[in-house]
Amino acid sequence: MKKIRRISAIIIGFMAISLLLINIVGLFKNIRKEGLLEDADLRFKNDISLSYEQAMAATKRRANESEKAYARRVTTVVSQGLAHIDWNQISDTERYNQLVPIWENYFIYFMGKFSTIPEYKKYHFANYERSLQRGIGICGDASMVMSQLLDKQQVKNQLYTFPGHVILSASFSDGQSQLFDPDFGVILPGDLNKIRAQPELIEQAYLKAGYTQDDALGMKKRYQQDYEAWNGVSHFITKKYYFEAMAYFLKWPLPIFLLLLALFLDGRLLASHFSKQKKR
Numbered sequence: 001m002k003k004i005r006r007i008s009a010i011i012i013g014f015m016a017i018s019l020l021l022i023n024i025v026g027l028f029k030n031i032r033k034e035g036l037l038e039d040a041d042l043r044f045k046n047d048i049s050l051s052y053e054q055a056m057a058a059t060k061r062r063a064n065e066s067e068k069a070y071a072r073r074v075t076t077v078v079s080q081g082l083a084h085i086d087w088n089q090i091s092d093t094e095r096y097n098q099l100v101p102i103w104e105n106y107f108i109y110f111m112g113k114f115s116t117i118p119e120y121k122k123y124h125f126a127n128y129e130r131s132l133q134r135g136i137g138i139c140g141d142a143s144m145v146m147s148q149l150l151d152k153q154q155v156k157n158q159l160y161t162f163p164g165h166v167i168l169s170a171s172f173s174d175g176q177s178q179l180f181d182p183d184f185g186v187i188l189p190g191d192l193n194k195i196r197a198q199p200e201l202i203e204q205a206y207l208k209a210g211y212t213q214d215d216a217l218g219m220k221k222r223y224q225q226d227y228e229a230w231n232g233v234s235h236f237i238t239k240k241y242y243f244e245a246m247a248y249f250l251k252w253p254l255p256i257f258l259l260l261l262a263l264f265l266d267g268r269l270l271a272s273h274f275s276k277q278k279k280r
Contacts, residue, residue, distance in 0.1 A: 005265055013262035019106060019255035026103035032135045033096050036083055048083035052133045055081030059132075059149055067155050067172045071146075071180060072187050078146050079185030082137040087122060096136045098122040107247035119240065126233055126241040127248075139166040139183035144233045146182040151232065159230040160192065162222050181219075185209060195223060 033039070037048055050058065058077040061070050085096055093099035093112075100123045102109040111120040125131045128145040137145075143159050143166045150157045156171040160179075167181045169192060179188035179195065186209045189201050199220050206216035230236040 009262045009265035012258050012265070016255045016258035016262060020259070022103050022106055023252060023255070026101075029101070029103050031097050031101065031104050031130075031133055036096075036135050039083065043084040043086065048080060048135060050077070050081045052081075052135060055132045056129070061153055067153065067170075068174075068176075068178070070153060071150060071155065071170050071172075071178070074146055074149055075180045075182045075187055076185045078142050078149075078182035081132050081135065082142050082145070082183075083135055084138060084183065085136050087138050090122075093122055097134055098136070105247050105251055107250070108244065111243075124237070124240075126237055126244045137183075139181075140236075142166075142183035143168045144236065146180065147233055147236075157232070159232070159236050160227050161230065161236075162227045163225050165219070165222050184211065184215075184219075186211075192223075192227075199224060 032052060037051070042048065055077060058081075059074060065073075083096075087098070090096070090098065094101075097104070099112045099121060100108040108120060108123060111117065112123060124137070124141055124144075125134065126144065128148040131137055131141050131145050140161075147157050147159055147168055150168075150170055158169050158171075160167050160169060165181075166183070167179055167188075169177055169179050171177045177191040179190070179192060180186075181188065184206065186205050188195055188205050190198075195201050202220045202223055203216040206219050207213070234241045
């Protein structure tokens with residue numbers, strides 16, 4: 001029994017120290033790929049132009065900035081703060097840290113390495129700050145980032161998923177609603193009913209933002225298809241939203257608990273040993 005307890009204490013202690021060292025290494029690492037701003041393999045020219053620090057500073061609401069003005073400005077900020085990579089085509093999941101590194105969060109890393117759930121092998125962060133820090137994403141990432149930014153300003157919003165694309169709608173205190181595509185940095189003229197009734201407005205919005213005729217026509221066609229509405233990020237990716245929150249909450253307490261458990265087991269062995277020595 002004592003031998004099993006000693007081995008258990010050694011194993012648990014080793015695990016605890018290993019996880020603590022992994023976390024400490026993570027304090028000095030950057031999850032954003034070095035040189036991302038100059039990467040030539042991104043989908044669009046000048047696809048990302050803001051560092052994490054610049055993007056976070058730009059997401060702060062300015063003095064006397066209206067809800068509508070903030071939403072319009074943040075659409076551009078999110079677009080410029082995330083690089084649109086070919087998410088599914090990239091085979092090297094560590095190139096842009098799609099597979100969350102072990103030093104960033106070992107829970108998510110192990111899920112990506114050893115589970116059969118594909119979403120963890122190329123992980124989309126639920127938390128908007130982590131998305132902006134890594135600096136990569138696709139339409140769903142950009143829309144989740146903007147949704148949380150609007151939540152912080154108490155601006156009601158919904159995510160809309162169309163086949164192959166995600167955008168969001170914001171409802172302002174003046175009763176008006178408007179659609180935003182923060183992935184492309186496009187502000188659509190009106191709500192969903194309006195642009196579906198007048199699809200030429202979609203084409204014009206994307207052309208005005210500098211996209212090609214093919215891109216504009218593709219979006220025009222896409223927004224005529226069936227869609228689903230989601231009430232925020234926790235509704236959109238419920239399981240991952242809460243798993244990620246738990247994974248980051250327990251990132252430091254777990255190894256500390258394991259270390260204390262190892263010391264407790266080892267301490268009981270020492271106490272038992274000294275007790276027997278006294279009896280002799």
